Amino acid sequence: MSKRNKTIQIDRADNSLSKNLIRLSEKADAHFLKNKIIHQDLLETLPFLPEKFVDLLFIDPPYNLNKNFNGQIFKSMNNKEYENWMDSWFNPLLKTLKPTASVYVCSDWKTSIPVYNVLSKYLKIRNRITWEREKGRGATKNWKNCHEDIWFATVSEDYYFNTDAVKTMRKVLAPYKLPNGQAKDWFTISNGQAYRLTYPSNLWTDITIPFWSMPENTEHPTQKPEKLLAKIILASSKENDLILDPFLGSGTTAVTAKKLNRNYCGIEINHTYCLLAEKRLKMAETNKSIQGYENGIFFERNTSLSSQSPKKLFTLNGE
């Protein structure tokens, strides 16, 4: 294995992390579920989840593809069947939401439609984020599939949203100066390049999927990047809020929540993935860094600026 390969793997010693996992066989209260991973089939847990304990629900379900999740096979079905399958667990999850909660659901171009249909039955749809995932399998008789849709919905009109927490630092190609010579809404850093902090849009092009040389990478086949979760968590939750992820996978939501001082609860059917999540949570005790996000700023994809000291970053022109 290349020395630069940072993929997190599970070895024998990690089996001891199993002691942190829980299973539900009776009604659980919110306090008991705080910062816990439930190793169980989501459908089995639904009757035991408490009411109104979730501030932010993030859902990354299996997409409608034939996929092997470490032995657990997801079989592709038609759109209507996928919609019914989603409804079968989404409807019972609604009781867990606080009236002020926000909900994000991931999809690809195909499942975007059934996901919208289910969400719009119960919630107020606020937006659809399009994430340019970049990497995708090349196709000879079709367009390469390299974006995902993330639907954003809320329970009511009363919801939290903090745009200031998710501004992106972007290059300014034509930096405009006011008549008095002052920069208009931009600043330079030590390399002389002009940058601006921009409001986040619903088109996300600054996030790659985790790959082998990134310290957050695991062997989970559909792992989401921590930077993507950081945007959602910072925009739609406050410190100490509780974030539920019912298809936790390798634990990205829980790990990012922990790094950003939020509480989490995750549900995952696969034991190895639960262990990966626990291992990453343990690592997050000593390393809270999130690749692509530093000192409250999101950086453009592949930018090397994040290695600059914050002092240098914020040396405004001439000041």
Ligand SMILES: C[S@@+](CC[C@H](N)C(=O)[O-])C[C@H]1O[C@@H](n2cnc3c(N)ncnc32)[C@H](O)[C@@H]1O
């Ligand atoms: C798309 S992946 C989520 C990946 C995750 N966001 C991450 O960053 O690693 C979906 C996950 O749902 C899990 N899963 C599938 N069916 C499940 C069920 N009925 N209950 C709980 N987990 C399930 C799979 O094992 C898989 O890890």
